[in-house]
Amino acid sequence: MEESRENWGSKIGLILAMAGNAVGLGNFWRFPYVAASNGGGAFMIPYFFALIVIGIPIMLVEWSIGRYGGKHGHGTLGPMMYLQAKQAMKPKKAIIVGSLCGMIAFAVTILVNSYYNHIIGWSLGYAVHSLLGTYMKPGVDSAAFFASYVQNPAMLIFWVISLLFLAMAVMKGIQKGIESWAKLMMPTLYVFGIILGIRALTLGSPVNPDWSSLAGLNFIWNPDFSRLSWQSAIAAAGQIFFTLSLGMGIIHNYASYLQPDEDIVTSSVATISLNEFAEVILGGTAVIPIAYAFLGPEGIKGSIGLAFMALPNVFTNMAGGGIFGAMWFLLLFFAGITSAIAMYNYLVALLEEDLGIERKKGAIIVFIGYLIVGAPIALESVLTKSANLFYFTEVDNWIGNYLLIVLGLIEIIIIGWCVKDSALEEMNKGGLWKVPKWFFRLFHQFLTPVTIIVFLVFFTRDYAI
Numbered sequence: 001m002e003e004s005r006e007n008w009g010s011k012i013g014l015i016l017a018m019a020g021n022a023v024g025l026g027n028f029w030r031f032p033y034v035a036a037s038n039g040g041g042a043f044m045i046p047y048f049f050a051l052i053v054i055g056i057p058i059m060l061v062e063w064s065i066g067r068y069g070g071k072h073g074h075g076t077l078g079p080m081m082y083l084q085a086k087q088a089m090k091p092k093k094a095i096i097v098g099s100l101c102g103m104i105a106f107a108v109t110i111l112v113n114s115y116y117n118h119i120i121g122w123s124l125g126y127a128v129h130s131l132l133g134t135y136m137k138p139g140v141d142s143a144a145f146f147a148s149y150v151q152n153p154a155m156l157i158f159w160v161i162s163l164l165f166l167a168m169a170v171m172k173g174i175q176k177g178i179e180s181w182a183k184l185m186m187p188t189l190y191v192f193g194i195i196l197g198i199r200a201l202t203l204g205s206p207v208n209p210d211w212s213s214l215a216g217l218n219f220i221w222n223p224d225f226s227r228l229s230w231q232s233a234i235a236a237a238g239q240i241f242f243t244l245s246l247g248m249g250i251i252h253n254y255a256s257y258l259q260p261d262e263d264i265v266t267s268s269v270a271t272i273s274l275n276e277f278a279e280v281i282l283g284g285t286a287v288i289p290i291a292y293a294f295l296g297p298e299g300i301k302g303s304i305g306l307a308f309m310a311l312p313n314v315f316t317n318m319a320g321g322g323i324f325g326a327m328w329f330l331l332l333f334f335a336g337i338t339s340a341i342a343m344y345n346y347l348v349a350l351l352e353e354d355l356g357i358e359r360k361k362g363a364i365i366v367f368i369g370y371l372i373v374g375a376p377i378a379l380e381s382v383l384t385k386s387a388n389l390f391y392f393t394e395v396d397n398w399i400g401n402y403l404l405i406v407l408g409l410i411e412i413i414i415i416g417w418c419v420k421d422s423a424l425e426e427m428n429k430g431g432l433w434k435v436p437k438w439f440f441r442l443f444h445q446f447l448t449p450v451t452i453i454v455f456l457v458f459f460t461r462d463y464a465i
């Protein structure tokens with residue numbers, strides 16, 4: 001099996017695929033709603049703190065584990081720990097902890113996909129509706145349109161089409177499937193994002209002259225310190241995990257296709273920068289001001305429907321709104337697809353490399369699995385005849401506030417304390433830039449795990465009161 005394992009075809013292909021993995025619905029759908037519900041500017045303080053103290057160190061770790069293991073991801077923690085086990089744990093224990101982590105990560109990936117793929121489907125559906133102008137007809141309210149959209153079983157067709165697309169892309173393998181789609185979709189996504197961002201900056205409010213997009217920028221960039229809380233800190237940490245695809249095994253999986261001499265530090269920093277540009281500049285500077293122009297300071301609380309309810313209203317009132325609307329929803333679709341491909345490939349690689357199931361068959365199994373786990377969310381709104389999506393919101397909260405963070409904590413403790421030397425060595429192999437030992441000691445061993453623990457403890461305490 002080893003010799004038939006593929007690698008990324010080119011450096012640009014690798015970076016775009018990794019950026020495709022990270023840049024997803026998290027950047028354009030989740031970030032605006034989480035930032036808005038946690039006070040806008042006040043959220044950005046713990047957000048940047050978590051990016052530096054948690055995001056960057058863990059990203060470096062995941063690239064290293066992935067390349068070291070050369071396997072789908074979850075299988076690698078175990079063997080890596082085995083080799084270094086003399087340092088801390090007995091080998092058997094090390095393998096058990098590593099594999100357990102992998103199994104939880106596997107379950108979390110499936111859970112994420114139970115709702116993530118629906119949002120991809122909505123994006124595709126909304127792109128079509130933008131071109132047809134359905135939600136722009138006089139008298140159509142965009143919140144009511146969203147409610148009728150999610151309650152209409154016929155619209156699930158866009159979900160199924162998205163799943164078929166994913167299955168076919170993954171069946172084609174690393175270079176012909178994943179890499180070539182990333183090369184097409186990622187640049188297009190950035191072009192669309194920049195056009196929408198520029199348009200957003202010149203937007204007046206159709207509702208209230210004081211709610212211009214510049215006032216919206218103020219909301220996100222001018223912190224109201226009274227809104228700082230442990231709740232926003234944990235939400236920020238969770239968002240960093242979500243947006244950088246950390247904690248689940250999908251970065252490890254993509255890194256497992258790296259060439260042995262790939263520069264991990266430069267490439268992972270490039271991936272993080274591309275992701276943050278998309279999230280903070282495009283997601284923050286385009287989406288939030290657009291939503292603000294319509295909802296104003298009171299209305300912009302943020303819910304999972306923000307991207308689908310607030311934005312269409314603005315497109316309706318804009319010259320050429322159909323085109324801008326289609327651009328926005330296609331951007332969401334491309335962002336979602338390139339991340340979902342990463343999750344899909346991780347599951348298929350797992351079936352292939354652990355159970356010997358051939359790639360094509362694996363892709364079909366995952367397709368059927370996704371239909372099953374996605375069914376409750378598909379049915380939630382259809383059966384309850386409501387667009388409240390309680391179950392959906394609950395699953396997203398659990399993923400963002402606890403599951404990814406806890407997985408990341410276990411991972412950083414294992415790497416920082418049990419396998420430290422070989423982890424650092426792997427990070428620096430083949431690299432132009434090296435991670436200095438003091439950095440590893442300060443961040444990986446100390447600041448990263450301690451920050452996560454402090455955030456979790458204080459958040460849970462506040463929550464319990």
Ligand code: PHE
Binds near residue numbers: 023027244248339340
């Ligand atoms: N990082 C991607 C996103 O922002 C994909 C992802 C989603 C990764 C959920 C982990 C968890 O959408």
